[in-house]
Amino acid sequence: MLVFALAASPALAQDGQKFADRGLLFVTMKSLDDDANLTLLLTAVTNLSDDQVVALNRSLNNLNNNTFTAPSSFEFDGSEFGAVAFLERVTDGDFNKKQITALTKALEEKIKFLFLFEKTGNGKFLEKADSQEAKFLAKIDGFGTSSLTGDAATSSAKLAAKAAKKAAKEAAKSAAKNAAKNAAKKAAKQAVKEAIKNQAKNAAKGKKS
Numbered sequence: 001m002l003v004f005a006l007a008a009s010p011a012l013a014q015d016g017q018k019f020a021d022r023g024l025l026f027v028t029m030k031s032l033d034d035d036a037n038l039t040l041l042l043t044a045v046t047n048l049s050d051d052q053v054v055a056l057n058r059s060l061n062n063l064n065n066n067t068f069t070a071p072s073s074f075e076f077d078g079s080e081f082g083a084v085a086f087l088e089r090v091t092d093g094d095f096n097k098k099q100i101t102a103l104t105k106a107l108e109e110k111i112k113f114l115f116l117f118e119k120t121g122n123g124k125f126l127e128k129a130d131s132q133e134a135k136f137l138a139k140i141d142g143f144g145t146s147s148l149t150g151d152a153a154t155s156s157a158k159l160a161a162k163a164a165k166k167a168a169k170e171a172a173k174s175a176a177k178n179a180a181k182n183a184a185k186k187a188a189k190q191a192v193k194e195a196i197k198n199q200a201k202n203a204a205k206g207k208k209s
Contacts, residue, residue: 022045022046029086052090110130
């Protein structure tokens, strides 16, 4: 029996324990791909960031709540759909929230219209399945890549800029301190030199007199 013991981080608990639950994502993906290798699927879920888990669970929530079911096997983005490959695409591409939403929407639309096609035999649903899939997959690249979602990415950039500013300030402060230290040393050295020179002059005068 497989036990999924990975808990969501406390920081994401307020975003809804349900969507922060990796176990929920594991079960959802397994229901979409019954042939998925459990160990590989577990690894794929584990490798996702907390933000990606929340985004995936939120986006896949429609599939969990809808009455239509996924075919036992179907093509997605040019190859047979596999839960492990689907999640690895998110990890390898460092997908952000918008990219994950586009990817899962493409999957949801594909499954929905394939289900309607199988139920009615109407070829228009088959065409719609492909066109909707392509429509949402095309949006992924346009949303850029980031392991963080929207505000989190902005916040991270601001923190990085703040840290860089602080580091530059500290470096400038340290440089000024060292410059002052060196100047003081140089001045002291010069003062000693002048004192010795004056002493030598005075000593020479004394001998003459």
